[in-house]
Amino acid sequence: MEKDVKSILISEEEIKQICKRLGEQITRDYEGKNLLVVSVLKGSIMFMADLLREIKCLCQIDFLSVSSYSGTKTTGVVKFKKDLDIDPDGMDILIVEDILDSGVTLSYLSGVLMGRNANSIKICTLLDKPANRRADIKADYVGKVIPDEFVIGYGLDYDEKYRNLPYIGILAPSVYGGEE
Numbered sequence: 272m273e274k275d276v277k278s279i280l281i282s283e284e285e286i287k288q289i290c291k292r293l294g295e296q297i298t299r300d301y302e303g304k305n306l307l308v309v310s311v312l313k314g315s316i317m318f319m320a321d322l323l324r325e326i327k328c329l330c331q332i333d334f335l336s337v338s339s340y341s342g343t344k345t346t347g348v349v350k351f352k353k354d355l356d357i358d359p360d361g362m363d364i365l366i367v368e369d370i371l372d373s374g375v376t377l378s379y380l381s382g383v384l385m386g387r388n389a390n391s392i393k394i395c396t397l398l399d400k401p402a403n404r405r406a407d408i409k410a411d412y413v414g415k416v417i418p419d420e421f422v423i424g425y426g427l428d429y430d431e432k433y434r435n436l437p438y439i440g441i442l443a444p445s446v447y448g449g450e451e
């Protein structure tokens with residue numbers, strides 16, 4: 272598996288620092304609010320688990336699943352695969368995502384949740400890849416802005432693999448038939 276990683280972009284230690292910094296910010300901003308932390312499956316699972324441990328105010332958590340991706344290119348079509356269990360009416364929602372790329376997924380999700388009377392909606396993304404942005408959307412909390420490379424690990428996949436790498440790496444182009 273490790274031989275398919277061209278280089279390590281974000282180390283385990285740096286990920287830890289990012290979670291701590293974002294957790295402190297979120298704790299400050301949501302103290303006394305009705306926080307519902309929503310993880311977008313499956314890419315955000317590791318980030319969600321580590322970030323939650325750095326959030327020190329009361330919150331509820333939930334999970335949803337959408338898909339807009341196959342291989343390394345986005346299809347632009349978003350599908351709901353698993354909805355929330357908790358009613359977002361009146362809640363202050365924090366969407367936790369692995370990566371903000373074209374922005375199509377998150378702008379669709381924010382729209383749907385807004386229509387369900389959430390009190391507020393903010394976005395926390397571990398990675399921000401602004402090079403491919405197509406939707407007019409910005410994250411409120413960003414772990415790290417990254418260059419236009421296909422990344423894997425720490426929850427992020429290529430064709431459902433590599434999610435279990437403990438760091439974020441750049442996928443070797445040879446794996447998907449690209450140029451070195």
Ligand code: IMP
Pocket residue numbers: 314339340345368369370371372373374375376377420421422423427428429
């Ligand atoms: P968007 O709708 O284009 O912003 O795409 C969001 C989703 O695409 C993310 O939640 C990821 O699952 C996936 N994605 C985008 N870029 C990458 C990448 O570099 N590696 C792995 N998955 C990615």
Ligand code: MG
Pocket residue numbers: 311312313314315369370
């Ligand atoms: Mg994803």
